[in-house]
Amino acid sequence: MRAGLSQARASGPSAFWRRLLRPLLQSGCPTPFYLFSVCPIQDALVELDDTFGGLLFRHWLSCKTHPLPALLKWWRAQNRGIEVVSEFELRLARHLGFTPRQILINGPAKHHWLPAHPIPGLQVNFDSAAEVRVLAPLARRLNWTCGIRLHTRQEFDPEAPQFPTQFGFTPAEAKPAITRLRQHGVRLETVHFHLRTNVASPAIYERTLSEAAEGCRAAGFSPRYVDCGGGFPPPAVKSRSGRPLDAEFSLASMAKVYQRTKRFFPGLEEFWLENGRWLSARSGVLVVSVLDTKDRPAMRNLICDGGRTLHALVSTWETHGLFSIPDRGGPLCLTTLNGPTCMSFDQLARGQFPCALRPGDRLVWMDAGAYHLPWETRFSHPLAPIYWHDGRKVTAVRAPQSFKDWKASLG
Numbered sequence: 001m002r003a004g005l006s007q008a009r010a011s012g013p014s015a016f017w018r019r020l021l022r023p024l025l026q027s028g029c030p031t032p033f034y035l036f037s038v039c040p041i042q043d044a045l046v047e048l049d050d051t052f053g054g055l056l057f058r059h060w061l062s063c064k065t066h067p068l069p070a071l072l073k074w075w076r077a078q079n080r081g082i083e084v085v086s087e088f089e090l091r092l093a094r095h096l097g098f099t100p101r102q103i104l105i106n107g108p109a110k111h112h113w114l115p116a117h118p119i120p121g122l123q124v125n126f127d128s129a130a131e132v133r134v135l136a137p138l139a140r141r142l143n144w145t146c147g148i149r150l151h152t153r154q155e156f157d158p159e160a161p162q163f164p165t166q167f168g169f170t171p172a173e174a175k176p177a178i179t180r181l182r183q184h185g186v187r188l189e190t191v192h193f194h195l196r197t198n199v200a201s202p203a204i205y206e207r208t209l210s211e212a213a214e215g216c217r218a219a220g221f222s223p224r225y226v227d228c229g230g231g232f233p234p235p236a237v238k239s240r241s242g243r244p245l246d247a248e249f250s251l252a253s254m255a256k257v258y259q260r261t262k263r264f265f266p267g268l269e270e271f272w273l274e275n276g277r278w279l280s281a282r283s284g285v286l287v288v289s290v291l292d293t294k295d296r297p298a299m300r301n302l303i304c305d306g307g308r309t310l311h312a313l314v315s316t317w318e319t320h321g322l323f324s325i326p327d328r329g330g331p332l333c334l335t336t337l338n339g340p341t342c343m344s345f346d347q348l349a350r351g352q353f354p355c356a357l358r359p360g361d362r363l364v365w366m367d368a369g370a371y372h373l374p375w376e377t378r379f380s381h382p383l384a385p386i387y388w389h390d391g392r393k394v395t396a397v398r399a400p401q402s403f404k405d406w407k408a409s410l411g
Contacts, residue, residue, distance in 0.1 A: 307339015
């Protein structure tokens with residue numbers, strides 16, 4: 001894993017991406033486009049191994065976060081597992097060659113689609129009593145390894161913290177569900193929770209693990225696997241107010257949490273993690289071009305050929321690093337980077353940017369490897385091309401969408 005590992009660690013992210021982008025831009029590749037690389041993900045895995053080396057862990061790749069087949073094929077080649085939350089993701093995982101034991105199925109209401117895929121040997125975490133009723137006989141017959149998703153007090157709607165989310169079993173609901181699964185002879189080995197994205201502090205995980213252990217004891221359940229979901233905040237990404245999302249978070253602190261809490265689970269063999277954003281956010285950039293400028297007394301607007309509406313919905317609540325090609329120095333002015341759609345919402349970024357930026361310049365939006373592809377839109381524009389760097393060379397893995405293809409997608 002360490003041999004030939006990415007230049008990104010040695011030279012810094014900006015220099016790494018500039019080096020990969022140079023031949024693409026020199027060859028006249030039209031913008032907007034995405035460029036993704038495996039190297040930052042390799043570095044992230046090394047960081048996890050270095051920090052958690054004294055513990056037993058299994059890392060599942062969150063398919064929904066970055067469903068790029070080239071990445072998933074590479075991940076499968078490392079003999080690692082994938083976490084899926086929909087029928088389409090399950091079909092994609094099978095199409096790409098993941099074995100049933102390499103597939104972990106989460107998500108709500110899967111009793112409406114999973115019976116159509118009676119695959120022996122899957123790993124399935126139950127989310128509701130209805131799922132247990134419908135899927136338990138199938139789980140027993142197909143020898144699934146199963147788990148229970150718990151809803152703990154640490155899980156709530158981030159936009160309305162006074163309300164709980166819709167996922168998992170409360171402690172009161174979990175006990176009868178566990179009893180029923182045992183009555184069906186289901187192989188029940190996992191307790192699972194997933195709090196949300198960008199969990200601010202390791203202390204939140206510690207409280208959750210303590211609560212999950214209490215729920216297991218109350219149900220007489222000793223899990224072999226504790227699936228902690230995802231949620232680690234990605235490095236180098238900030239909130240819209242400019243605060244680093246990982247200001248109170250560190251892997252070293254998380255390692256101490258796992259060391260302290262593993263004794264809560266007497267039968268524990270492995271912790272499972274499903275981090276998507278923390279692994280893949282750093283693995284991509286979005287490249288757009290400045291098309292036009294509008295200089296007004298209170299604000300300068302740069303109209304670009306890509307932006308929030310089409311490519312970067314996460315810019316609604318996140319601030320990412322951004323640099324220009326060529327570099328533009330000199331005085332700064334308050335500037336909004338707008339996309340090309342007819343929506344004032346289409347703002348990739350707003351802040352102090354060089355006054356020298358002009359039409360024809362390229363802008364590189366960093367940390368575009370998480371939730372950008374799943375949330376792409378075709379709002380009066382086609383899908384952008386995608387380039388993939390496998391650690392050795394850059395290849396095109398999706399061509400620019402043609403008008404014919406765009407029209408066909410609308411029926």
